[in-house]
Amino acid sequence: MSDAGNETDPQSAIDAQGERRREQLDGRIFEHNAGDQQDGIPFVGAGPGDPRLLTVAGKELLEDADLVVHAGSLVNSELLDEYCEHAETVSSIGKDLEELIPLMRDAYEAGDTVVRLHSGDPAIYGAAIEQMDALEHEGVSTYFVPGVTSAFAASATLRTQLTLNEVSNHVAFTRPQGKTLTPEEDHISEFVEMGDVTTCIYLGTHAVADTMDRLIDDGHDEDIPVAVVYHASWPDEDVMVGTIGTIGEILEESGHRASAMVIIGDAVTGAGYERSFLYDGWANRGADSDDEDDESNGAADADAEKTETTQ
Ligand SMILES: C[S@@+](CC[C@H](N)C(=O)[O-])C[C@H]1O[C@@H](n2cnc3c(N)ncnc32)[C@H](O)[C@@H]1O
Numbered sequence: 001m002s003d004a005g006n007e008t009d010p011q012s013a014i015d016a017q018g019e020r021r022r023e024q025l026d027g028r029i030f031e032h033n034a035g036d037q038q039d040g041i042p043f044v045g046a047g048p049g050d051p052r053l054l055t056v057a058g059k060e061l062l063e064d065a066d067l068v069v070h071a072g073s074l075v076n077s078e079l080l081d082e083y084c085e086h087a088e089t090v091s092s093i094g095k096d097l098e099e100l101i102p103l104m105r106d107a108y109e110a111g112d113t114v115v116r117l118h119s120g121d122p123a124i125y126g127a128a129i130e131q132m133d134a135l136e137h138e139g140v141s142t143y144f145v146p147g148v149t150s151a152f153a154a155s156a157t158l159r160t161q162l163t164l165n166e167v168s169n170h171v172a173f174t175r176p177q178g179k180t181l182t183p184e185e186d187h188i189s190e191f192v193e194m195g196d197v198t199t200c201i202y203l204g205t206h207a208v209a210d211t212m213d214r215l216i217d218d219g220h221d222e223d224i225p226v227a228v229v230y231h232a233s234w235p236d237e238d239v240m241v242g243t244i245g246t247i248g249e250i251l252e253e254s255g256h257r258a259s260a261m262v263i264i265g266d267a268v269t270g271a272g273y274e275r276s277f278l279y280d281g282w283a284n285r286g287a288d289s290d291d292e293d294d295e296s297n298g299a300a301d302a303d304a305e306k307t308e309t310t311q
Pocket residue numbers: 048049074118119120121122123124125126148149150151153154201202203204205229230231232233234258259260261262
C-alpha cells in the first residue's frame with residue numbers, strides 16, 4: 001500500500017514485480033478475459049486516432065472515468081472531448097514515473113475512477129507495464145484493455161494486408177536504432193533480408209532516410225516498396241508511397257518528422273499474391289485439415305492440432 005512521505009522507488013517496485021512474475025504466474029490470468037472490466041486502473045488502448053477506432057470497452061471506461069491520464073499528442077483531442085467530458089484529463093508528456101505513479105495511485109485510493117490511456121495498443125512500445133508494476137507494487141490493481149495499433153490503421157489506409165499469401169508470411173513490429181536500440185539491436189535489415197516479412201517501423205519517422213541508406217549499404221534492392229503513413233486515421237492523415245531508394249526524399253519533402261508508421265515490403269502494394277488455400281476447395285477439406293484458425297493463406301503447419309476454423 002502507499003505510504004505517504006515514504007514513496008517506493010519505481011525501479012525497485014519494477015524489480016520486485018518482475019521477480020514475483022518470474023516465480024509464479026499471476027492468478028488473474030486465468031480468472032479474466034481480455035475485455036473483462038476488472039478492479040483497478042485499466043491501461044486502455046486509444047487506437048490510432050479516430051475516436052471511432054476506440055474499442056467499445058475503452059469508450060465505456062473513459063465515459064465512467066474521473067481522471068484520465070493520456071499519452072499527449074498521440075491521443076486525438078477529439079477523442080478526449082467526445083468521451084472524457086466529465087473527467088479531469090492529464091497528459092503524461094514530461095512526467096516521469098515518480099510523478100505519474102503517485103498521481104494515479106492517490107486519485108484511485110481517494111475513490112476516483114482512473115483510466116490510463118495509451119495511443120494505439122498499450123502493449124506495443126507503450127511502456128505501460130512499468131507503470132502497472134509500480135502501481136501493483138503499491139497495492140493498486142491494473143489491467144490491459146487492448147486497442148488498434150497504428151500498423152493496423154496504416155494497413156487499412158493502404159487497403160492491403162500485412163500478411164499476404166506468397167508475398168509476406170510474417171510481420172515484424174520494430175523500431176530503428178537510436179537512443180534506445182544500439183546498431184546491433186536494430187534488426188530492420190535482417191527482416192528485409194528475409195524477403196517474406198512486412199516490416200512495420202514504429203518511432204522511426206525522423207530516421208527514415210538513415211534507415212533506407214543503411215538498407216542500401218547492406219545491399220538490399222532499392223525497388224522494394226515502402227509506405228509512410230502519417231497520423232493514420234486522423235483528419236490530417238498523409239500517405240507517402242515509394243521505395244527503399246526514394247522514400248527518404250519523398251518524406252523529406254512532406255516535412256513530417258514524427259507520428260508516422262513506416263512499412264517496408266511487397267505487401268505495401270498488395271500486389272503479386274496468390275489466392276488462399278482457405279477459400280480454395282473449401283468443400284473438400286474435411287475435418288482433419290491441419291491449418292488451425294487460419295483466416296489467412298492456409299500455409300499448413302504440419303504440427304498443428306486438429307482444425308478449428310473460424311468461419
Ligand atoms: C510510442 S509509439 C506508440 C505506439 C502505439 N502504442 C501503437 O500501438 O500504435 C509511437 C509511434 O507509433 C506510431 N504511431 C502512433 N500513432 C500513429 C498513427 N495514428 N499513425 C501512424 N503512426 C502512428 C508512430 O510511429 C509513433 O512514433
